[in-house]
Amino acid sequence: MWRSAMAWAVIALVNTPAYADLQVRVPQVDYLELEFEHNGLVTFDSKGSPNHNAQNYTNSVGYGVTPWWGVELEGEMEAGGGQHLLWSATTMENTFQITQPGQYFFNLGFFVEYSQSTLRGEPSSFTAGPIVQKELNNVLGLDTLHTLNLFLSRDVGHNATKQTGFEYAWQSLVLTHPLISPGVEFYGFIPDLAHAGPTSSQQHWVGPVLAGDVNFAPYGKLGYQVGYLWGLTPDSGRSAIRWRLEYEVTF
Amino acid sequence: MRLILCVTCALGLVGNALAADTPTFSLTIQNRAFSPAELRVPAGQKIELHLKNADAAASEFESETLHREKVVPAGKEVVVFVGPLRAGTYEFFDDFNPKARGHIIAE
Numbered sequence: 639m640w641r642s643a644m645a646w647a648v649i650a651l652v653n654t655p656a657y658a659d660l661q662v663r664v665p666q667v668d669y670l671e672l673e674f675e676h677n678g679l680v681t682f683d684s685k686g687s688p689n690h691n692a693q694n695y696t697n698s699v700g701y702g703v704t705p706w707w708g709v710e711l712e713g714e715m716e717a718g719g720g721q722h723l724l725w726s727a728t729t730m731e732n733t734f735q736i737t738q739p740g741q742y743f744f745n746l747g748f749f750v751e752y753s754q755s756t757l758r759g760e761p762s763s764f765t766a767g768p769i770v771q772k773e774l775n776n777v778l779g780l781d782t783l784h785t786l787n788l789f790l791s792r793d794v795g796h797n798a799t800k801q802t803g804f805e806y807a808w809q810s811l812v813l814t815h816p817l818i819s820p821g822v823e824f825y826g827f828i829p830d831l832a833h834a835g836p837t838s839s840q841q842h843w844v845g846p847v848l849a850g851d852v853n854f855a856p857y858g859k860l861g862y863q864v865g866y867l868w869g870l871t872p873d874s875g876r877s878a879i880r881w882r883l884e885y886e887v888t889f
Numbered sequence: 890m891r892l893i894l895c896v897t898c899a900l901g902l903v904g905n906a907l908a909a910d911t912p913t914f915s916l917t918i919q920n921r922a923f924s925p926a927e928l929r930v931p932a933g934q935k936i937e938l939h940l941k942n943a944d945a946a947a948s949e950f951e952s953e954t955l956h957r958e959k960v961v962p963a964g965k966e967v968v969v970f971v972g973p974l975r976a977g978t979y980e981f982f983d984d985f986n987p988k989a990r991g992h993i994i995a996e
Contacts, residue, residue, distance in 0.1 A: 668958070668960075669959075669960045670947065670960050671960075702960075705960070705967075738968065738969070738970055739956075739957065739969075739970065740935065740957075740969075740970030740971060740972070741968075741970045773956070775972065775973055775974070775975075776933075776973065776974075776975050779975075781956065783956070813956060816953040853951075853953070853984070855951070855982070855984045855985075855987040856984060856985050856986065856987060888947075888949065888960075888984070888985060
């Protein structure tokens with residue numbers, strides 16, 4: 639009975655639209671810092687739609703191994719609309735810091751991720767791409783921070799497709815106060831770049847975000863982000879809420 | 890994959906080309922304190938801070954107003970780029986030893 643229920647849950651999950659990670663990666667590595675991070679995403683759409691109440695949660699632990707390399711081990715749970723949550727993947731994320739913040743016109747990093755699917759019959763995947771960041775200080779009296787992720791992904795292993803996926807994430811923050819910085823985010827996901835199809839069949843979102851952190855030095859730092867996103871295409875669903883909580887401490 | 894490597898390299902080259910010479914200042918962490926504790930720098934210009942840790946324990950230079958944090962291992966020197974800054978005072982501290990504090994005055 640339990641096995642049958644699990645099988646139906648897996649089928650339902652596989653048949654729900656794939657979502658990109660609605661997260662913005664930064665090009666900095668916090669050397670010698672241990673980080674615990676939780677991300678959540680819940681989507682909203684008309685009742686009965688697979689985009690309604692789809693959920694995605696990640697919990698990860700990361701460490702700044704060198705001044706230029708940070709690694710994170712992540713567990714990912716997903717549920718299609720109205721379905722039970724399942725552990726869907728175990729992921730290793732690597733961030734390589736290429737430039738010092740403020741050293742050049744852009745801050746530059748590179749992201750590489752391997753995601754091992756834990757769902758039977760589902761392929762694993764590689765994702766990689768550059769992280770570009772620009773600090774604009776004293777523009778109309780404000781300091782702002784702009785971060786762009788441009789990632790490509792490929793399936794590997796059983797049932798891997800030949801598709802190359804493309805996802806982008808862009809976040810612009812106005813650095814008003816460490817506790818609260820407002821901003822705007824854009825996300826997009828094209829499952830097959832070679833056959834991207836019309837924009838209406840892709841996923842694109844936009845919405846406001848709040849970010850901030852509280853420093854408990856020397857006992858670590860607690861950071862948060864919360865954003866509300868509107869789907870810009872029918873495939874994106876109507877809207878979504880996403881959040882991030884992270885605690886980092888020197889270790 | 891070749892495409893994203895090319896994009897990354899191109900962005901790095903553009904960044905290098907646009908980098909300009911920047912004035913350099915030095916700070917030393919010794920006996921769990923910053924020396925000097927007050928640093929005067931030009932406003933409206935990017936600056937390069939050389940942080941030397943003369944202590945036997947690691948420190949972390951951190952400033953919420955400068956938007957920077959950087960670990961300085963024991964006995965090592967690191968570089969932090971900040972600005973261009975508006976005229977004003979910017980506090981910094983050692984995240985591992987918050988009693989160690991100082992400030993940068995941009996003028």
